[in-house]
Amino acid sequence: MRVGFGxxxxxxxxxxxxxxxxxxxxxxxxxxxxxxWLLLLGKAFAAEGWTPPT
Known part of the structure; x- marks a missing residue:
């Protein structure tokens, strides 16, 4: 399951x-x-353009 941040x-x-x-x-x-903390870290990675491998 993939959800956004917030x-x-x-x-x-x-x-x-x-x-x-x-x-x-x-x-x-x-x-x-x-x-x-984990969600904030994920948000920071997303802001830098990082995407998880598929």
């Missing part, structure tokens, strides 16, 4: 990863900060 993308990622974080014994609140 609130909807962050919400979908958090929804998908929060149960996985709990299963691994991680703090689910940490998921939010980690996802924000």
């Amino acid at each position: 609130l909807e993308a962050a919400a979908k990622a958090r929804e998908a990863l929060t149960p996985a974080a709990r299963a691994e014994g991680l703090d689910p609140q940490a998921v939010r900060g980690g996802m924000r």
Whole structure:
């Protein structure tokens, strides 16, 4: 699944990863900060013209 950047993308990622974080014994609140960082990094790469391999 490919989604853009923004609130909807962050919400979908958090929804998908929060149960996985709990299963691994991680703090689910940490998921939010980690996802924000990953989305910002992806946005920066996209702004530079980087595209994922297909």
